Amino acid sequence: MKWKLEKKDFQKFLQGLMEDYDLFAPVKLTEGVSEFKKINQPEEVYLNQLFTQKPAKEVFFPQSEVMFHYEKRGGQTQTISLEEIERERILLGAKPCEIKAISIIEKVFMSGESIDVYFLEKRRKTIIMGLACNHPLSTCFCTSTGGSPFLREGSDLFLIDLGESFLMEGITGKGLSFQENKFLKEPSEEDLNTAQLIESKAFQKVDSSVPVEGIEKRLDLMMESTFWNRVHEKCVGCRICTYLCPTCHCFDMVDEGGPQRGQRVRNWDSCLSPLYSLETSGHNPRPTGRERTRQRIMHKFNYYPKIYGQVACVGCGRCILYCPVHFDIRKAILWTSPKRPKKYEERSSS
Amino acid sequence: MKVKNPYLPIPAVVKRAYIETTDHMLRTLELKFLKEEDAQAFHFIPGQFCELSIFGKGEAPFGIASSPTEDGRLTFTINKAGVVTTALHHIEEGSEIGIRGPLGNGYPMELFKGKNLLVIGGGFAFTTLRSLITYFLHPANRSQVNQITVIYGARMPGLLLYKEELNSWQKREDIHLVVTVDWGDKDWKGKVGLVPNVLEELAPSSENTIAVICGPPMMIKFTLPKLVALQFPDERIYTSLERRMKCGIGKCGRCNIGHLYVCKDGPVFNYAQLKNLPRDD
Numbered sequence: 001m002k003w004k005l006e007k008k009d010f011q012k013f014l015q016g017l018m019e020d021y022d023l024f025a026p027v028k029l030t031e032g033v034s035e036f037k038k039i040n041q042p043e044e045v046y047l048n049q050l051f052t053q054k055p056a057k058e059v060f061f062p063q064s065e066v067m068f069h070y071e072k073r074g075g076q077t078q079t080i081s082l083e084e085i086e087r088e089r090i091l092l093g094a095k096p097c098e099i100k101a102i103s104i105i106e107k108v109f110m111s112g113e114s115i116d117v118y119f120l121e122k123r124r125k126t127i128i129m130g131l132a133c134n135h136p137l138s139t140c141f142c143t144s145t146g147g148s149p150f151l152r153e154g155s156d157l158f159l160i161d162l163g164e165s166f167l168m169e170g171i172t173g174k175g176l177s178f179q180e181n182k183f184l185k186e187p188s189e190e191d192l193n194t195a196q197l198i199e200s201k202a203f204q205k206v207d208s209s210v211p212v213e214g215i216e217k218r219l220d221l222m223m224e225s226t227f228w229n230r231v232h233e234k235c236v237g238c239r240i241c242t243y244l245c246p247t248c249h250c251f252d253m254v255d256e257g258g259p260q261r262g263q264r265v266r267n268w269d270s271c272l273s274p275l276y277s278l279e280t281s282g283h284n285p286r287p288t289g290r291e292r293t294r295q296r297i298m299h300k301f302n303y304y305p306k307i308y309g310q311v312a313c314v315g316c317g318r319c320i321l322y323c324p325v326h327f328d329i330r331k332a333i334l335w336t337s338p339k340r341p342k343k344y345e346e347r348s349s350s
Numbered sequence: 351m352k353v354k355n356p357y358l359p360i361p362a363v364v365k366r367a368y369i370e371t372t373d374h375m376l377r378t379l380e381l382k383f384l385k386e387e388d389a390q391a392f393h394f395i396p397g398q399f400c401e402l403s404i405f406g407k408g409e410a411p412f413g414i415a416s417s418p419t420e421d422g423r424l425t426f427t428i429n430k431a432g433v434v435t436t437a438l439h440h441i442e443e444g445s446e447i448g449i450r451g452p453l454g455n456g457y458p459m460e461l462f463k464g465k466n467l468l469v470i471g472g473g474f475a476f477t478t479l480r481s482l483i484t485y486f487l488h489p490a491n492r493s494q495v496n497q498i499t500v501i502y503g504a505r506m507p508g509l510l511l512y513k514e515e516l517n518s519w520q521k522r523e524d525i526h527l528v529v530t531v532d533w534g535d536k537d538w539k540g541k542v543g544l545v546p547n548v549l550e551e552l553a554p555s556s557e558n559t560i561a562v563i564c565g566p567p568m569m570i571k572f573t574l575p576k577l578v579a580l581q582f583p584d585e586r587i588y589t590s591l592e593r594r595m596k597c598g599i600g601k602c603g604r605c606n607i608g609h610l611y612v613c614k615d616g617p618v619f620n621y622a623q624l625k626n627l628p629r630d631d
Contacts, residue, residue, distance in 0.1 A: 070405045081355050114356035114599035223628040250603030253596045259406040279594050280432035303609040
């Protein structure tokens with residue numbers, strides 16, 4: 001089912017949503033920097049930036065999250081868990097790649113014997129209104145990892161920016177439930193054609209040549225390759241690639257406060273940090289950049305696929321865009337494949 | 351339906367606490383759940399571990415040293431090393447503590463049935479081995495395994511754990527216990543020698559036998575070839591691994607070796623499994 005939403009009605013449409021839901025959408029913080037935040041006024045919603053620096057995972061798995069409070073009362077400590085959220089949520093304006101990434105994290109947090117209740121609560125109370133990616137960047141390679149700039153999967157409602165209006169597609173039952181909304185109109189034949197044209201143009205812009213297919217098997221044979229000795233060399237260990245990665249889900253847990261009262265907090269953590277795996281004895285199973293970079297790449301393209309049958313990379317390109325030393329994960333992927341340029345062979349043997 | 355929050359510590363209290371070793375670095379805590387229903391719901395097998403919490407300090411993982419056959423007794427032996435373990439060394443009897451668990455897979459007790467058991471331990475890694483041995487020495491379980499042979503080594507006599515228990519095991523007919531130290535003192539009448547050498551000298555048969563080995567990496571490194579020489583196949587050598595852990599339930603990353611997580615897929619693995627894993631050590 002498809003509708004059309006005129007942009008002149010967009011803020012009123014959002015106002016309507018906010019009566020029933022907490023709305024999360026990109027907000028511009030400063031020039032070139034935006035972030036998913038809870039919206040207080042519809043005009044805060046800012047969809048003009050291709051993507052936010054921090055991905056939409058933050059709505060479900062915040063950078064820093066209080067898990068529970070504890071307080072000693074009458075000689076006994078009470079814990080109060082903060083997993084529950086009061087209102088249902090709408091996540092608006094997330095791009096197909098980061099929505100796909102949410103499903104990748106979901107597999108870790110919402111499966112197995114123990115369920116991550118903090119993630120689960122937010123996930124099941126959130127309706128996702130995805131926004132098609134009309135202008136992919138040169139660093140985008142979602143089509144190489146099984147995605148697409150117009151991937152509908154994961155969205156409940158899918159928006160395509162047509163310039164003066166949005167074309168909206170109801171994907172799931174939750175998305176279709178908005179059909180009675182008074183701002184939604186019948187789209188014209190021309191609108192549908194325009195949307196299709198934008199879609200095929202966007203698709204062509206994305207680099208689909210990154211040889212991700214078959215990488216799990218290739219990496220099986222590369223654990224002790226000399227490739228790892230070289231690949232980490234320019235990494236300065238700033239960890240920005242892992243924090244901004246929409247599929248990275250590692251966290252640390254710390255207590256803030258004293259013995260009387262305080263809170264247990266979890267914070268994003270990174271396998272590229274030497275402290276991440278450092279044991280109290282002083283032993284570190286991943287003592288150098290070699291092992292840590294290997295862990296990052298192997299987890300995404302070998303370990304995760306072994307468990308869940310898909311790579312844990314959606315090709316959003318954030319790690320390429322924001323790396324201070326221009327580490328390019330596409331090159332690392334390419335190196336693992338027979339398509340690698342000859343010069344790599346020479347370098348590895350040197 | 352409300353899903354159980356796996357991150358919330360269950361309230362417990364320190365019932366008893368005592369120093370085990372002459373260097374005062376190892377202390378055993380005996381814990382008791384505050385609520386009877388929590389005690390009833392806590393079922394574990396030897397080899398599993400728990401996350402112990404001291405509010406304001408944080409959490410750390412420890413193998414369970416007691417056995418499920420000990421009528422609800424729940425003990426942990428703590429090596430003083432970091433922030434949480436130091437706090438656990440200073441916590442007084444009667445103080446509160448938080449427990450999450452039991453976590454991890456534990457020893458494959460079903461597979462041990464009908465076999466001889468060769469248990470090799472070194473240093474303070476003896477905790478979950480004590481749990482395992484105690485489980486099979488219980489009258490209700492003793493017939494599940496055939497011979498039980500234990501080699502336990504420490505650097506010095508004063509660093510041996512659970513001394514009274516070791517003495518009582520020495521007197522029993524249904525367990526062959528060999529205790530050894532790297533170097534003795536004037537009162538030491540027992541064996542002096544490194545665990546791998548003692549194993550070689552003892553040369554137990556590998557026939558229908560499972561070896562469970564737990565100890566410092568150096569001990570394991572030199573003991574494994576001796577087991578191989580005794581013709582133990584990789585599938586019948588079990589060990590329990592340690593890694594830095596936080597969540598204990600396979601969510602936070604961190605403790606993986608290849609695609610396996612030590613916290614949820616382990617900590618107990620056999621050598622056939624470990625051989626197939628990429629080396630991160």
